[in-house]
Amino acid sequence: xxxxxxxxxxxxxxxxxxxRAAGELNTVQSNVTNRIRSLEVExxxxxxxxxxxxxxxxxxxxRLLPYAQQLVAMSRDALLAARDDGxxxxxxxxxxxxxxxxxxxxxLLTRFHRRFPAVQLTxxxxxxxxxxxxxxxxxxxxxxxxxxxxxPDLVSTFAFKEELVLLTARRWRSLAALRAxxxxxxxxxxxxxxxxxxxxRLEQILAEFGWPCASRLEFGTLDGIIxxxxxxxxxxLLPRAVAQRSELAGSIRAHALNHxxxxxxxxxxxxxxxxxxxxxxxFLGCFGPKS
Amino acid sequence: xxxxxxxxxxxxxxxxxxxRAAGELNTVQSNVTNRIRSLEVExxxxxxxxxxxxxxxxxxxxRLLPYAQQLVAMSRDALLAARDDGxxxxxxxxxxxxxxxxxxxxxLLTRFHRRFPAVQLTxxxxxxxxxxxxxxxxxxxxxxxxxxxxxPDLVSTFAFKEELVLLTARRWRSLAALRAxxxxxxxxxxxxxxxxxxxxRLEQILAEFGWPCASRLEFGTLDGIIxxxxxxxxxxLLPRAVAQRSELAGSIRAHALNHxxxxxxxxxxxxxxxxxxxxxxxFLGCFGPKS
DNA sequence: TGGGACCGTTCTCTAAAGAAGAACGCAGCG
DNA sequence: CGCTGCGTTCTTCTTTAGAGAACGGTCCCA
Numbered sequence: 358x359x360x361x362x363x364x365x366x367x368x369x370x371x372x373x374x375x376x377r378a379a380g381e382l383n384t385v386q387s388n389v390t391n392r393i394r395s396l397e398v399e400x401x402x403x404x405x406x407x408x409x410x411x412x413x414x415x416x417x418x419x420r421l422l423p424y425a426q427q428l429v430a431m432s433r434d435a436l437l438a439a440r441d442d443g444x445x446x447x448x449x450x451x452x453x454x455x456x457x458x459x460x461x462x463x464x465l466l467t468r469f470h471r472r473f474p475a476v477q478l479t480x481x482x483x484x485x486x487x488x489x490x491x492x493x494x495x496x497x498x499x500x501x502x503x504x505x506x507x508x509p510d511l512v513s514t515f516a517f518k519e520e521l522v523l524l525t526a527r528r529w530r531s532l533a534a535l536r537a538x539x540x541x542x543x544x545x546x547x548x549x550x551x552x553x554x555x556x557x558r559l560e561q562i563l564a565e566f567g568w569p570c571a572s573r574l575e576f577g578t579l580d581g582i583i584x585x586x587x588x589x590x591x592x593x594l595l596p597r598a599v600a601q602r603s604e605l606a607g608s609i610r611a612h613a614l615n616h617x618x619x620x621x622x623x624x625x626x627x628x629x630x631x632x633x634x635x636x637x638x639x640f641l642g643c644f645g646p647k648s
Numbered sequence: 649x650x651x652x653x654x655x656x657x658x659x660x661x662x663x664x665x666x667x668r669a670a671g672e673l674n675t676v677q678s679n680v681t682n683r684i685r686s687l688e689v690e691x692x693x694x695x696x697x698x699x700x701x702x703x704x705x706x707x708x709x710x711r712l713l714p715y716a717q718q719l720v721a722m723s724r725d726a727l728l729a730a731r732d733d734g735x736x737x738x739x740x741x742x743x744x745x746x747x748x749x750x751x752x753x754x755x756l757l758t759r760f761h762r763r764f765p766a767v768q769l770t771x772x773x774x775x776x777x778x779x780x781x782x783x784x785x786x787x788x789x790x791x792x793x794x795x796x797x798x799x800p801d802l803v804s805t806f807a808f809k810e811e812l813v814l815l816t817a818r819r820w821r822s823l824a825a826l827r828a829x830x831x832x833x834x835x836x837x838x839x840x841x842x843x844x845x846x847x848x849r850l851e852q853i854l855a856e857f858g859w860p861c862a863s864r865l866e867f868g869t870l871d872g873i874i875x876x877x878x879x880x881x882x883x884x885l886l887p888r889a890v891a892q893r894s895e896l897a898g899s900i901r902a903h904a905l906n907h908x909x910x911x912x913x914x915x916x917x918x919x920x921x922x923x924x925x926x927x928x929x930x931f932l933g934c935f936g937p938k939s
Numbered sequence: 940t941g942g943g944a945c946c947g948t949t950c951t952c953t954a955a956a957g958a959a960g961a962a963c964g965c966a967g968c969g
Numbered sequence: 970c971g972c973t974g975c976g977t978t979c980t981t982c983t984t985t986a987g988a989g990a991a992c993g994g995t996c997c998c999a
Contacts, residue, residue, distance in 0.1 A: 358723055359650040376946060388987055390948060400730045407947065409995040417730045423922045424726030428719060432649055435715030439691045439708045509800050509920060629800060631714045667975060679958055681977060698976065700966045 358399055360432050363425040365392045366404065370422050374411035430495040438632035445639040446475035452488040452500030453480060455549065455579045457623050460598045461501070461517050469643045476636045485554035492626055498637050499627035503554040510629050516644055517623040519596035521555065522611035523562070526589035532612050535592070536568065543569035545591030547582045550575040555621075559594035562618050583609065596621075649690055651723050654716040656683045657695065661713050665702035721786040729923035736930040737766035743779040743791030744771060746840065746870045748914050751889045752792070752808050760934045767927045776845035783917055789928050790918035794845040801920050807935055808914040810887035812846065813902035814853070817880035823903050826883070827859065834860035836882030838873045841866040846912075850885035853909050874900065887912070 369378040369389065379386045397404050404418035414422065437447075453462055458480065470478065481488075481497065488500035493510060506513045525544075529535040535544060546563070548556040563570050574591060576582045582593050583600070587608035600611050613619065625644070627637060660669040660680065670680045688695050695709035705713065728738070744753055749771065761769065772779075772788065779791035784801060797804045816835075820826040826835060834854070839847040854861050865882060867873045873884050874891070878899035891902050904910065916935070918928060 358727060359652060361650060363726075374946070375948095385988055386947070387949080387989080391986080394948090400727060402731060402733075404730070409946070411946075417733075420732065420923055421726055421730040424722060424729060427922065428722055428726065431715060431719055431722070435654075435712055435719065436649060436691060438715060439695070439712040440693060441711065442693075442708075631718065632711055665975070666977095676959055677976070678960080678978080682957080685977090700975075702975075 358396065360428060362392055362396045363428055365389055366396055366418075367422065367425045367429060369393060369405070369412060370414055370418065370425075373413065377411075426494075433495070434630060434632070437634060441632070441635050443635050444475070445473045445636040447636055448477045448479065449634075449636040449640060450479050450481065450497045451640070452491055452497045452502075453482050454485060454488070454501060454503060454554065454623070455482050456519075456555075456596050456599050457501045457517065458482050459579055460596065460602050461623070465644055469640060472643070473636070473639050476639070478640075484549065489626060492628055495628060498634070499625055499640070501623050501625055504622040504624040506624055506626050511626045512629050513624040513626045514641060515622055516625040519598065519621050519623060520613075521558065521594055521619045521621055522597045522600060522613060523559075523592055524583070524586050524595055524600055524609050524611055525592050526587060527608050527610050528589065529610060529612075532566075535612075536566075539568075545572050545574060546570060547574050547576060547585055547591045547593040549582070550577050555594045558618075558621070562594065562614065565618070649687065651719060653683055653687050654719055656680055657687055657709075658713065658716045658720060660684060660696070660703060661705055661709065661716075664704065668702075717785075724786070725921060725923070728925060732923070732926050734926050735766070736764045736927040738925075738927055739768045739770065740925075740927040740931060741770050741772065741788045742931070743782055743788040743793075744773050745776060745779070745792060745794060745845065745914070746773050747810075747846075747887050747890050748792045748808065749773050750870055751887065751893050752914070756935055760931055763934070764927070764930050767930070769931075775840060780917060783919055786919060789925070790916055790931070792914050792916055795913040795915040797915055797917050802917045803920050804915040804917045805932060806913055807916040810889065810912050810914055811904075812849065812885055812910045812912055813888045813891060813904060814850075814883055815874070815877050815886055815891055815900050815902055816883050817878060818899050818901050819880065820901060820903075823857075826903075827857075830859075836863050836865060837861060838865050838867060838876055838882045838884040840873070841868050846885045849909075849912070853885065853905065856909070 365378065365382060368381050369375060372378045372381060375386050375389045375393070379389045382389065393405065400417065400421070402417040403415050404421060405412035406415055462480070466478065466480070469476070481491075483491075485502040488497065488502050489506065489508070489511070491497040492500050493508070501516055504513065504515075523532065525535055529538065543563070546559055548559065560570065574585070576585070579595075579599065580603075582595075583603050583605050585591065586593050587605040597611055600606060600609060603609070625641070627633075627641075656669065656673060659672050660666060663669045663672060666677050666680045666684070670677045673680065684696065691708065691712070693708040694706050695712060696703040697706055753771070757769065757771070760767070772782075774782075776793040779788065779793050780797065780799070780802070782788040783791050784799070792807055795804065795806075814823065816826055820829065837847075837850055837854070839850065851861065865876070867876070870886075870890070871894075873886075874894050874896050876882065877884050878896040888902055891897060891900060894900070916932070918924075918932075
């Protein structure tokens with residue numbers, strides 16, 4: 358059983374067919390057939406069920422797949438670790454929540470790039486759950502997500518402390534006024550489309566206030582949310598720093614929350630590995646203990 | 649980079665030479681040379697320093713080695729997982745402390761073997777630290793060790809609760825009498841040779857009593873310790889069940905300790921893996937929640 | 940109920956990789 | 970100075986992997 362066999366296996370499993378896998382692997386069908394077959398001979402049990410429109414994993418294949426993926430990912434790490442001479446360089450894939458990317462990362466990334474120009478940093482934004490999964494799958498080297506995170510394969514480092522505030526249009530001078538003004542139906546809440554981590558928190562806070570929740574609108578961008586809050590379409594929950602930094606800061610009002618509600622830590626999570634890459638290590642150094 | 653290359657690499661690293669590695673791998677020197685060289689070409693840096701009496705790892709090699717070992721171990725797990733159809737069978741390597749093996753395991757192993765005769769169980773005894781390391785290195789599937797254990801790669805399950813007692817010869821009717829009888833020098837303590845986990849505990853307890861420790865004798869077997877306690881050579885610390893079960897129970901005396909001192913949990917630790925083998929799972933079922 | 944599209948398997952040929960063995964170079968040691 | 974141990978190089982042979990073509994099956998739709 359060789360790593361190349363496992364790559365082939367994982368590709369077939371993912372694409373669901375030998376023809377598609379052969380395309381992805383830049384080879385011909387017959388080779389993929391043979392590799393899979395020899396793998397099945399070695400394991401001793403069939404890994405796929407063949408049917409007219411492709412292949413699906415057998416139970417044995419389903420047991421093997423996560424190992425195959427992990428082995429392939431680890432072999433990539435191994436090469437990087439061996440080549441890593443301590444000088445930060447090469448690609449570094451970082452993920453971040455929208456809000457963190459908007460207000461915290463610009464200075465950090467600028468500083469990092471100035472200190473380590475040999476590192477090719479890429480940034481991808483998304484919700485906490487997606488980013489965490491991406492880190493686990495090694496498609497990201499690390500990510501800024503909303504805490505707390507507890508997973509045996511992840512190491513998390515405190516990055517930023519945020520104060521969450523409830524944002525409304527300027528005309529609402531207090532939460533009580535908002536409450537009175539949305540009697541009955543309750544406020545409309547504005548959240549990110551793809552499972553934003555602050556969304557649960559917002560719904561929980563409204564529940565604690567005993568407010569009904571009229572309706573929910575989902576957005577793809579931070580500016581979209583803030584813009585709609587400014588035009589009094591509804592309320593949202595965001596870090597205070599995000600609201601202050603916005604161009605529309607004059608048109609919105611931030612309402613403070615109580616201690617338990619407002620506090621959220623942004624953590625930097627990374628995969629627990631044998632060897633922490635120099636690029637990632639130097640990145641940690643840019644917002645960690647010092648600097 | 650293929651798994652067979654990594655096996656070769658790890659073998660050379662462990663044996664410290666190409667000739668020795670070739671012997672272990674049942675091949676000729678020239679092949680090992682070529683595999684290592686092609687690996688070095690692929691990684692892009694030398695992995696070994698050549699000198700007249702063999703090879704030693706470079707920094708890059710030292711970074712690669714743990715990955716290689718883990719990849720090889722994981723590929724073995726992968727094969728076992730794929731082949732594991734849910735029926736407990738095949739080899740199962742269990743480790744245990746001497747004391748647990750003496751009093752707790754006989755009935756457990758008997759029961760397990762009766763229920764799952766297809767599992768070829770092997771038992772190895774040793775101190776906690778060694779067993780834990782063996783589990784981490786996948787040379788044991790699981791082990792009974794003294795708690796607490798906290799390691800991200802290990803899962804531990806409560807197995808047995810033990811009451812530790814201080815064992816002396818029969819003539820010492822109380823700890824006070826022992827104290828008086830060993831005035832000045834303090835008692836001799838009898839412990840296992842290879843870093844027994846109760847040893848620290850015993851030294852700590854004597855320290856809490858404010859007793860000096862005259863000298864320490866190290867043994868290789870449980871019977872040796874108990875025999876020497878019976879003939880009043882010194883004192884030791886063991887689970888009460890071990891003392892009671894001994895043939896020499898009539899010649900020794902167990903002295904109770906206070907609550908904080910006497911309590912020790914025996915845990916069953918195993919490696920955190922993607923797939924828990926059926927054999928191990930069924931073994932856990934033999935002392936776990938039920939049965 | 941055929942024909943075509945799709946998909947996996949099988950077979951052959953060729954190229955590349957790996958194993959074995961012999962010869963060589965080099966350092967240390969008596 | 971020759972011997973021994975160890976790693977490298979080179980050649981030969983075998984095995985294996987890759988490419989391409991032909992085959993056989995299923996499904997779908999006319």
